[in-house]
Amino acid sequence: MCYFTVFPKVNECVEIYRQSRPMFIVLPLLLLCSLIPLKGHGQALSLEHAVQLAIQHDPQLKGNAYREQGFKAQSDAAAYWENPQISASLQNLPTDGFAVNQEPMTQFKVGLKQQLPRGDENYYTQQKYKVMGEGVLIEDQVREAWLKKEVTLTWLNWFYATRRIALLDKEKALLTQLLDFTNSSYSQGVGSTSQQDILKVRLALLSLEDKYVQAYQQNNEAKAALSKWYGAPLEASLSVxxxxxxxxxxxxxxxDVSAFLNDIDTDEPFTVLQHHPEAILFQLQSKVEAQNLNIAREQTKSKWAFEASYGYRQDDENGMSRADFVSLGVQVDLPFFNQSRQDASISAAAFKMSASETDFRLKVNDLASKADVLMTRLSGLSERKALYEAVLIDETKQLSKAELTAYTNDTADITDVVNANLMLVKVQDDLLKIDVKRAKTLAELAYLYLPSHINLSRTE
Known part of the structure; x- marks a missing residue:
């Protein structure tokens, strides 16, 4: 039969009973042997490698390196005064002859003017850009942690779709063999097999085709979604x-997953997650707004400027020497006349700083709430996994063996044997879903706690 070549180990099982048992006994054993999973071919992409590649090829992380250098340069530039101003003019030139030596007031004047920063405005501006540069580094932490989470979730979707297809292959083998048996029984008039039984099996196979379409669609969508992190589509031969x-x-x-879960189980989320990069970004924004407040306060101080000029005069028409002029001056603006505007600017900066502090608390509350939900979800999934592994898997296997034994003793029908194996496939599929959901939940928790633990250890 054709399925011997599909499942090589079936031949070994069949040969054991071929000489001593009739084919109607060998067939159920064939169904059990067909549950042996097939090994895939081609290179496999592990989860760890998928995450590493995504981080290496992420353009935003590369762009953040330039942005951080840009803020550093702006911080260095803010430490300097404004550019000095040089002026040159020909003053008091007579209009009746335009001669530079005609009148004693005519002179060629060169001046230099230097404005000083308003109070400590430059210092606070410099500090603001330093904080913004630190914010880019924290954004890198957020981006890297987010990439790990998103790539992990996408990879798990691909993994589930691939394993789901393998389970569908088992189900299809079972249904195909059941169809062969019912066709044979119906054509030979053996037992109570009717045409309705054949139609039911065919309908199950048609429904299975729809499951295949969905599984392959999920598989292709997951691979396509995963490829966006690398800037190129994944090779068709690449497997999970x-x-x-x-x-x-x-x-x-x-x-060490157990150590991680033990740590976060004893952590107080509202305390630990204050050190999450997403929360730290709001803290840094508060520091930026604090520097803006300092700068607004400096605007109430006077701005000074010093200037010096040299006026050169030519000798008069008779050759008599004329003295040159040197001028010194100081300028200061008077911001006191715009006190209402200054007060409004200071108030606006103070309100923005307070708003950033409030956003920080809201972000911590949001992260802590997500952590509680995820921990509850993980606990429930772990209980379900334990139930499946300790009871359901064993029970369905025992049922399958019992039906097989009953069939070999002529006390059960082949339909019962196949249905028992189909139930085993379904339980395996449910367990696969639980494992994938547990992994996704663990990835969400890792996104919340791993960066927080790193920043907390640095603080300590």
Whole structure:
């Protein structure tokens, strides 16, 4: 039969019973052997490698490096005074002859003017750009943690779709064999097999085709979504690894998932998540607004300027020497007449700083709430996984073996054997969904806590 070549180990199972057992006994054993998973071909993309490639090829991280250097340069530039001003003029030139030596007031004047910063405005501006540069580094932390999470979620979608297709292959093999059996039984008039039984199996196969379409669509969409992090589509021959590497999700803990979960279980989220990069960005924004407040206050101080000029005069028409002139001066503006405007600017800066502080508390509350939800979800998924592994998987396997034994003893129908194996496939699919959801939840928790722990350790 054709499925011997599809499942090589089936031949070994069949040969054991070929001489001593009739084919109607060998067939159920064939169904069990067909549940052996097939190994994929081609290079496999692991979760850890997928995350590393995404971080290496992310254009935003590369762009942030330039932005950080730009703020550093702006901070250096803010430490300097404004450019000095040089002026040159020919003054008091007589209009009746335009001779420079005709009148004693005529002179060629060269002046130099230097404005001083208003109070400590330059210092506070310099500090503001330093804080903005620090903000870019924190944005890198946010981006890198976000990339790890998003790539992990996308990779898990790809993993689930691939494993789902493998389970559908098992289901299709079982239904195909059931269809062959029902066709044979109906044509030979064996048992109570009717044409309705054949139609039911065919309908199940048609429904299975729809599942295939959905699974392949999910697979292709996941690969396409994953390729956007690399700037090029993934190779068609590239496959996903056969299992989920939970340790790769918590790399900062050297792959120790239990240690990570124990730590976050004892953490107080409203305290720890204050050090999350997303929250720190609001703290840095508050510092920027604080510097803007300082700059607004400096606007109430006078701005000074000093100037010096040299006036050169030519000798008169009779050859008599004329003295040159040197002038010194100082300028100061008077901001006191615009006190209402200054007060309004200071108030606006103070309100913005207070708003940033409020945004920080809101962000911490939001992160802590997400952490609580994720911990509750992970606990529930872990309980479900334990239930499936401890009870449901074993029970369905025992049911499958019991139906097989009953069939070999002529006390059960082949339909019962196939349905028992189909139930086993369904339980395996449910367990696969639970594992993928647990991995996704762990990735969400890693996004919240791993950067927070790093920043907290740096602070300590």
């Amino acid at each position: 690894t056969s299992s989920i590497d939970f340790a790769a999700i918590v790399q900062n803990y050297k792959g």
